[in-house]
Amino acid sequence: MTAPFHRYTSRRGFQRRTESTIVWFFRFATYVILLCGVFIIGNICLKGLPAVTGAFRSLEQFPYVTNTFIFEAPESLYVFKHEGVKREMGDAEYRAFRETETARATAEGRPVPEFKASSYVYAAGGIWPCIVGTLLLVVGAMTIALLLGVASAIFLSEYARDGAFVRFIRLAILNLAGVPSIVFGLFGFAMFVLYFNWNVSLMAGWFTLAFMVLPVVITASEEALKAVPKGFREGSLALGATKWQTIRKNVLPYALPGILTSSILGIARVAGETAPIMFTAAYVVRDKLPWEVAKFSDFFFQGVMALPYHIYVVSSKIPQNAYTQRVQYGTAFVFLGLVALIAGSSILLRNKLRGRYQW
Amino acid sequence: MENTSPASASSSRPLATPPRVARQDDTAALPTLIDVKGLDFYYGAKQALFDINIAIPDRRVTAFIGPSGCGKSTLLRCLNRMNDLIDGTAVKRGEIKIRDIDIYGPSVDPIELRKRVGMVFQKSNPFPKSIYENIIYGLRIQGVKSKTKLDEVVEKSLRGAALWDEVKDRLHESGLSLSGGQQQRLCIARTIAVAPEVILMDEPCSALDPIATAKVEELIHELKKQFTIIIVTHSMQQAARCSDRTAFFYMGKLIEFDETHNIFMNPKNPQTEAYVSGRFG
Numbered sequence: 001m002t003a004p005f006h007r008y009t010s011r012r013g014f015q016r017r018t019e020s021t022i023v024w025f026f027r028f029a030t031y032v033i034l035l036c037g038v039f040i041i042g043n044i045c046l047k048g049l050p051a052v053t054g055a056f057r058s059l060e061q062f063p064y065v066t067n068t069f070i071f072e073a074p075e076s077l078y079v080f081k082h083e084g085v086k087r088e089m090g091d092a093e094y095r096a097f098r099e100t101e102t103a104r105a106t107a108e109g110r111p112v113p114e115f116k117a118s119s120y121v122y123a124a125g126g127i128w129p130c131i132v133g134t135l136l137l138v139v140g141a142m143t144i145a146l147l148l149g150v151a152s153a154i155f156l157s158e159y160a161r162d163g164a165f166v167r168f169i170r171l172a173i174l175n176l177a178g179v180p181s182i183v184f185g186l187f188g189f190a191m192f193v194l195y196f197n198w199n200v201s202l203m204a205g206w207f208t209l210a211f212m213v214l215p216v217v218i219t220a221s222e223e224a225l226k227a228v229p230k231g232f233r234e235g236s237l238a239l240g241a242t243k244w245q246t247i248r249k250n251v252l253p254y255a256l257p258g259i260l261t262s263s264i265l266g267i268a269r270v271a272g273e274t275a276p277i278m279f280t281a282a283y284v285v286r287d288k289l290p291w292e293v294a295k296f297s298d299f300f301f302q303g304v305m306a307l308p309y310h311i312y313v314v315s316s317k318i319p320q321n322a323y324t325q326r327v328q329y330g331t332a333f334v335f336l337g338l339v340a341l342i343a344g345s346s347i348l349l350r351n352k353l354r355g356r357y358q359w
Numbered sequence: 360m361e362n363t364s365p366a367s368a369s370s371s372r373p374l375a376t377p378p379r380v381a382r383q384d385d386t387a388a389l390p391t392l393i394d395v396k397g398l399d400f401y402y403g404a405k406q407a408l409f410d411i412n413i414a415i416p417d418r419r420v421t422a423f424i425g426p427s428g429c430g431k432s433t434l435l436r437c438l439n440r441m442n443d444l445i446d447g448t449a450v451k452r453g454e455i456k457i458r459d460i461d462i463y464g465p466s467v468d469p470i471e472l473r474k475r476v477g478m479v480f481q482k483s484n485p486f487p488k489s490i491y492e493n494i495i496y497g498l499r500i501q502g503v504k505s506k507t508k509l510d511e512v513v514e515k516s517l518r519g520a521a522l523w524d525e526v527k528d529r530l531h532e533s534g535l536s537l538s539g540g541q542q543q544r545l546c547i548a549r550t551i552a553v554a555p556e557v558i559l560m561d562e563p564c565s566a567l568d569p570i571a572t573a574k575v576e577e578l579i580h581e582l583k584k585q586f587t588i589i590i591v592t593h594s595m596q597q598a599a600r601c602s603d604r605t606a607f608f609y610m611g612k613l614i615e616f617d618e619t620h621n622i623f624m625n626p627k628n629p630q631t632e633a634y635v636s637g638r639f640g
């Protein structure tokens with residue numbers, strides 16, 4: 001007996017197979033991406049976590065515990081044999097050890113021991129100056145980018161008349177978004193470091209990074225401003241408010257969550273890019289922390305260490321050996337955590353603002 | 360500058376207010392507040408109003424009716440210069456005088472004008488702030504800080520807009536938590552809080568159900584004791600119910616302006632007659 005044939009009989013065959021092949025391809029693509037993500041993050045966590053967890057030390061006074069990887073500056077690592085035991089020590093510790101051992105030997109009348117250590121740069125200590133430097137770069141660059149970006153977005157969407165000129169500006173901004181970060185780095189170097197004579201400094205880095213994220217901030221701020229209903233502006237103006245009063249009291253507060261959303265994307269970029277800062281703000285190594293300056297104005301004109309640049313340095317600018325991996329992955333791990341932390345707090349702030357105004 | 364104290368609608372009025380005419384049917388003798396003479400208005404190259412002449416009486420309700428696109432909103436927005444906000448608009452000829460001051464004159468600041476000529480929009484637009492903040496928005500802008508004064512104005516305006524009893528326990532909830540009709544009355548309350556002389560209403564009930572509409576109409580009846588009201592409406596019944604005078608516009612021209620009673624019962628112009636009897640538009 002044949003199955004009943006009607007116009008909704010299922011048609012097996014070619015059409016169906018293509019459908020399921022295509023779905024499987026989409027599924028496969030998604031899983032591949034997921035897998036890559038998990039692998040990258042997992043790899044960094046797995047190899048980086050020990051650098052952090054293995055660096056907790058107890059303290060005599062208040063916080064009672066510290067983490068040498070996070071809160072200390074990078075040092076050279078000294079590896080040597082002493083009285084038959086292999087030891088690994090950071091620079092400062094090694095010097096102290098050598099002194100006490102020498103003193104002890106002299107007191108006991110033994111011959112002064114010989115120290116034959118091999119040293120490995122940056123393999124000991126931590127990355128505190130890099131964390132501080134990156135935080136400073138992010139805060140300064142985002143402040144400048146938001147001030148300039150929101151101001152020009154307000155001008156473009158609230159004040160400027162739509163014409164050839166405004167369209168040209170928008171086009172220029174769009175194009176700016178496509179410029180590679182290394183080009184911003186070179187621009188910043190030529191403009192701020194050389195022409196303005198700011199040298200390699202926070203200021204130069206701030207402005208270079210700010211210019212890099214400005215297109216994102218402007219475009220997204222304009223979108224956020226446009227999303228505020230026209231009725232709020234008209235209602236405010238009809239009550240006798242000036243244009244600026246209207247924008248300040250009745251447009252900008254509602255656009256702020258949207259603007260922050262865009263700047264969250266900007267934060268990750270500002271924190272993460274190496275190219276824009278390598279000529280403008282980043283030092284390979286710097287002993288002093290940024291607040292250890294002679295006078296206040298020096299603060300803005302000092303170079304800093306930064307996390308992405310440190311990763312670059314420890315993975316390609318120093319001799320590779322058994323001890324470098326700890327720093328490389330440890331830095332990457334802390335870096336990921338820091339970006340997640342900053343982005344997370346901006347998301348919290350945004351959600352709080354968003355809850356306040358809704359229409 | 361005269362007293363701009365926004366709290367009290369009546370005290371901000373010039374002292375020499377003409378006496379009120381109590382009877383409804385002798386409106387022909389009403390004192391004029393807004394005098395429009397020979398007005399030509401353009402959106403860029405497109406002329407939207409042609410030679411408009413209309414004298415709007417003080418403390419009465421004037422209704423603008425006419426088919427869609429005939430220029431009712433345009434004329435209304437000329438009266439508080441909201442059209443200034445649109446690029447390329449211009450009054451090319453004629454003048455609008457409010458109490459003998461040409462509002463398009465060089466010495467007039469549109470910001471000051473809008474404090475005196477308030478506007479309620481078709482789509483109710485409470486700000487996403489608390490009811491309280493909505494009402495005091497205009498005063499905050501003017502720099503009024505005194506808490507007692509603000510409280511006083513909030514109560515007075517909400518009572519004036521027949522909304523006080525419904526919201527007095529939830530003044531600090533969002534204005535958007537109100538129903539559509541309440542939102543529109545909130546917008547009216549917000550407008551009267553700055554003590555204007557004139558309230559312009561552009562289809563204030565077009566998004567409301569019949570009960571909310573009835574409430575707003577009642578309110579208009581109350582408000583005309585204190586304010587001059589101009590209302591644009593697509594509902595003949597509404598114009599007939601709540602206005603004293605009605606202006607009929609067609610294709611950017613004022614076709615007929617008369618007592619509402621006459622416009623509906625005894626129109627002089629055949630176009631008006633055709634429109635009010637529902638034969639076109």
Ligand SMILES: Nc1ncnc2c1ncn2[C@@H]1O[C@H](COP(=O)(O)OP(=O)(O)OP(=O)(O)O)[C@@H](O)[C@H]1O
Nearest residue numbers: 402405407425426427428429430431432433434445
């Ligand atoms: N912003 C604008 N730019 C250009 N033309 C406009 C603008 N606003 C209105 N117009 C034109 O002016 C004319 C009058 O418009 P208006 O909005 O005053 O009509 P209306 O009588 O209020 O109509 P409706 O009853 O539909 O609200 C219409 O032809 C319209 O196309």
Ligand SMILES: [Mg+2]
Nearest residue numbers: 431432433561
């Ligand atoms: Mg209209």
